Amino acid sequence: MNVLIVHAHPEPQSFTAALRDQAVATFRAQGHAVKVSDLYAMGWNPVASADDFATRENPEYLVYALEQRLGVKSGAIAADIQQELDKLLWADLLVLNFPVFWFSAPAMLKGWIDRVLVSGVCYGGKRFYDQGGLAGKKALVTVTLGGREHMFGEGAIHGPLEDMLRPILRGTLAYVGFDVLPPFVAWHVPYISDEARQGFLQQYQQRLEQLADDQPLVFPRLAQFDEALYPLA
Template identity: 55%
Template sequence: MKALIVHAHSESDSFVAAMRDVAVATLTAQGAEIAQSDLYAMGFNPVLSPADFGSRKNADHLTYALEQRANYDAGTLAPDIVAEIEKVLAADLIVFTFPVFWFSVPAILKGWIDRVFISGPFYGGRRVYGAGGLKGKKALAAFSLGGREHMFGPGSIHGELETGMLRHFLQGALGYVGFDVLEPFVAWHAPYVTHDARVAMLEALGGHVARWENLPALPMPDLTKFDDSFAPK
């Protein structure tokens, strides 16, 4: 089994870095072949631009998704994008480790998705969700939050986590391109709990990652319920 760890935290001594290390150690112990993308350490450029393309299908106007597809086919995408695409396509499982900022993923991770999840091999037309280009691969998010667990869920102050706050990432990015999006691991209130509580969370994370093959997947739209224009049948 091949796994890719996509890590988005600037500090090597952070709790999220420890979460990354637990995921790597757990999967390695299971015999997985591990690749890593430590986005801050790599200095990954999160800003999409015309410079991502060595050639242009339309020199007069940039439609980014169309140029992604054309340049991928032509072999003229920026090398840093190609390197990340190859890691994703080679992986059976991708684990994302990051802190939640402002109801979202860190900007560097959002930019990685913008530049790497390209039209063509990842999605296109009706090749989304269960028919997406990455169908058969699994994705697992493990992230820290400042909030407490009771702040999330039906009737809570922040609402649902998976289907609310992080729906844009779990469904709109990972699910959209075809991943089986596994039940995420949440380190609640991480900056404020005791050392012993953090140790316990890391142990729980190890158990969660170890069960990756048997974790439930989050529900995604069923394409059989929609017509060719994606209108409900």
């Protein structure tokens, strides 16, 4: 299996980076090929803009998704986007590895999503959910949190974790066709002991060793909807 780990943390020695290293070691020990995009280390540009296209179909007015679609065919799309897209298409499994910032991903990772999940390749027209351009691939979200486990869930102060991560799990990964595996979460990371953190690293290793047995989360399938995308009775 080919694995792409996209890692976004501003501190190279962070615990989130230790999770990345654990994943690299575990996958390689199982004989998988692994590539890592360490966005801060790469100096990744997270800003989707007109600069992403060497030439434009419409130089007067930027329709970003349209220019993505044309630019990826013509070669006008920026080289850093094309390189990440090539890695993404190579991968059978995508791991997004990040600390939760404001119930979401760091801007660095959001900018990778905005620029690399290119219209016309990853989605477009009615190619989304099970018909998405990345159907057949798996995705795993690995997050660290300041919050404690009991703060998440039905009736808990922050609500269910899957609701917090919905824009990523559903609106991004499931939308472009991934089979989205249940997230791996390291809770309350800055406030626990070193031993407890090392416990998370061990749990993560065990989880990754058995990843093939994981059941993906359930999302809509287009066959459940009519031509206008109203739900079928």
